[in-house]
Amino acid sequence: xxxxxxxxRRQVLLGTVAGGxxxxxxxxxxxxxxxxxxxxxDSAETLNRAVQRALLAPRQxxxxxxxxxxxxxxxxxxxSTDPDDPAYVAARNAHFVDWRLEVGGLVDKxxxxxxxxxxxxPSRTQITxxxxxxxxxxxxxxTGAPLAAxxxxxxxxxxxxxxxxxxxxxxxxxxxxEGLYYETxxxxxxxxxxxxxxxxxxxxPLAVEHxxxxxxxxxxxxxxxxxxxxxxxxxxxxxxxxxxGRGGFWEDRGYEWYAGI
Amino acid sequence: MAFARSASAAPAAAGARVVxxxxxxxxxxxxxxxxxxxxxLMSGLQIFNARPALSWxxxxxxxxxxxxxxxxxxxxxxxxxxxxxxxxxxDTTGLFGVSRGPGGDLEERGFPSWATLPADQDLAMGRRWxxxxxxxxxxxxxxxxxxxxxxxxxxxxxxxxxxxRSIPRTAWDHLRLKFPKGxxxxxxxxxxxxxxxxxxxxxxILVLAGLTMSPAMDAAFPWLLDLFGGRQTARxxxxxxxxxxxxxxxxxxTMALVSGVRNNMVAMITGRYRIKEETHDA
Numbered sequence: 232x233x234x235x236x237x238x239x240r241r242q243v244l245l246g247t248v249a250g251g252x253x254x255x256x257x258x259x260x261x262x263x264x265x266x267x268x269x270x271x272x273d274s275a276e277t278l279n280r281a282v283q284r285a286l287l288a289p290r291q292x293x294x295x296x297x298x299x300x301x302x303x304x305x306x307x308x309x310x311s312t313d314p315d316d317p318a319y320v321a322a323r324n325a326h327f328v329d330w331r332l333e334v335g336g337l338v339d340k341x342x343x344x345x346x347x348x349x350x351x352x353p354s355r356t357q358i359t360x361x362x363x364x365x366x367x368x369x370x371x372x373x374t375g376a377p378l379a380a381x382x383x384x385x386x387x388x389x390x391x392x393x394x395x396x397x398x399x400x401x402x403x404x405x406x407x408x409e410g411l412y413y414e415t416x417x418x419x420x421x422x423x424x425x426x427x428x429x430x431x432x433x434x435x436p437l438a439v440e441h442x443x444x445x446x447x448x449x450x451x452x453x454x455x456x457x458x459x460x461x462x463x464x465x466x467x468x469x470x471x472x473x474x475x476g477r478g479g480f481w482e483d484r485g486y487e488w489y490a491g492i
Numbered sequence: 493m494a495f496a497r498s499a500s501a502a503p504a505a506a507g508a509r510v511v512x513x514x515x516x517x518x519x520x521x522x523x524x525x526x527x528x529x530x531x532x533l534m535s536g537l538q539i540f541n542a543r544p545a546l547s548w549x550x551x552x553x554x555x556x557x558x559x560x561x562x563x564x565x566x567x568x569x570x571x572x573x574x575x576x577x578x579x580x581x582x583d584t585t586g587l588f589g590v591s592r593g594p595g596g597d598l599e600e601r602g603f604p605s606w607a608t609l610p611a612d613q614d615l616a617m618g619r620r621w622x623x624x625x626x627x628x629x630x631x632x633x634x635x636x637x638x639x640x641x642x643x644x645x646x647x648x649x650x651x652x653x654x655x656x657r658s659i660p661r662t663a664w665d666h667l668r669l670k671f672p673k674g675x676x677x678x679x680x681x682x683x684x685x686x687x688x689x690x691x692x693x694x695x696x697i698l699v700l701a702g703l704t705m706s707p708a709m710d711a712a713f714p715w716l717l718d719l720f721g722g723r724q725t726a727r728x729x730x731x732x733x734x735x736x737x738x739x740x741x742x743x744x745x746t747m748a749l750v751s752g753v754r755n756n757m758v759a760m761i762t763g764r765y766r767i768k769e770e771t772h773d774a
Contacts, residue, residue, distance in 0.1 A: 275624035286712040294711045303551045362707050366543040367552035451711045485616030491708030
């Protein structure tokens with residue numbers, strides 16, 4: 232083998248120097264959060280979503296469910312734990328008797344569902360693990376109406392591609408800015424059998440700190456997708472016009488829209 | 493000999509010859525891996541800082557994590573960093589729990605800012621770096637492992653029985669900074685073999701433990717949870733294996749420095765390694 236051409240050696244050395252230089256340059260950018268770096272790094276989210284969706288799709292895979300004995304004694308409430316919106320506080324003080332979940336947007340039959348209406352629908356109970364983006368996990372039992380049943384009752388228009396959840400809590404103000412909590416999921420997760428609008432946790436009505444009267448469960452994604460204090464659901468074609476345009480409260484603050492990892 | 497087979501006939505100084513020690517593919521994989529490990533480690537510490545504690549099982553033990561970094565405020569208002577391991581607390585102010593941030597002020601944070609990517613606390617950015625470089629790490633690792641078996645380089649990493657028996661003597665030689673010369677320097681010694689082999693084994697486990705923290709992966713492959721014993725145990729194993737890699741890198745870089753840094757660096761960049769012939773003065 233003749234690897235000894237002087238040029239090839241020089242080329243390797245030059246290549247190494249050039250590579251090192253490129254690295255040093257990108258090193259300067261590490262903390263600049265420049266749009267170029269951001270969009271490059273964002274490509275991993277696209278890849279993660281494509282690969283995980285491909286792995287999950289053929290089997291309509293369910294998130295693991297746990298035995299009753301595994302339910303966490305302490306389930307950490309995160310984000311908002313006590314919304315102070317006047318309308319919410321009034322509804323809460325009246326035990327949500329007059330509260331209605333609005334279902335609208337790209338649907339044929341807009342709905343206004345009371346808690347009794349939701350409880351009268353077919354229900355699903357599941358004991359699942361809640362994974363926070365911060366790294367902790369808690370196991371809880373959730374009972375609620377499958378989102379698919381609610382959407383079928385409202386009858387989605389063909390142009391609907393995402394479901395948006397608008398919440399009562401102004402988490403943005405807690406962070407010193409503006410912003411009611413909201414979330415969006417696509418129809419794959421909206422119609423997943425474990426995606427429910429939960430009104431019970433561990434066999435009791437949902438506590439305020441966990442999102443009373445109604446929270447979303449999207450069991451194959453991280454906790455921030457599972458909006459609490461859900462007041463209104465809308466079927467939409469695109470989430471570009473909502474909030475910061477990235478599809479959710481935390482998404483607008485840099486987190487991934489697809490939170491499967 | 494397996495990995496010096498393309499030894500060149502390049503003329504060298506008297507008493508020395510130059511051989512091509514590492515193939516181009518191995519050299520590229522090595523440096524890509526080095527960059528990936530650095531970014532993965534620093535962004536991983538950023539992610540860890542969002543909850544600087546570890547526990548076992550499926551769910552988090554909030555009350556008694558076996559390992560945690562936290563801040564404690566004394567009665568006079570002084571803030572100190574505390575690291576707790578199995579109930580024993582250590583004051584680690586300045587390093588773990590409480591340390592100076594990018595602005596120079598004391599901050600409550602697990603690992604210090606110089607060790608995290610980005611430097612300030614930003615979980616979302618840490619995750620972006622981590623998941624982007626994870627893909628490069630995995631693809632690069634697959635290329636390396638396929639080459640390892642396809643070209644039978646795995647034989648260079650597997651010690652035989654005689655070598656395993658020679659571990660104490662080799663370790664003693666290393667401690668005295670006495671390194672093989674001549675042809676013996678071309679082959680990995682038993683400590684090198686075991687160290688490199690351990691990284692080839694640890695990295696895939698590290699990646700699998702990381703994937704076990706993904707709720708979507710757990711739905712697709714529930715056996716991951718059985719393999720690691722739950723999501724929080726997987727998080728702990730992920731952290732411990734990363735710690736092992738840090739220990740490996742410290743030893744690896746130290747050995748590269750003390751056993752002829754120039755020759756080692758040139759070998760890992762250009763492939764060319766200079767062998768000193770054994771002198772016959774014994």
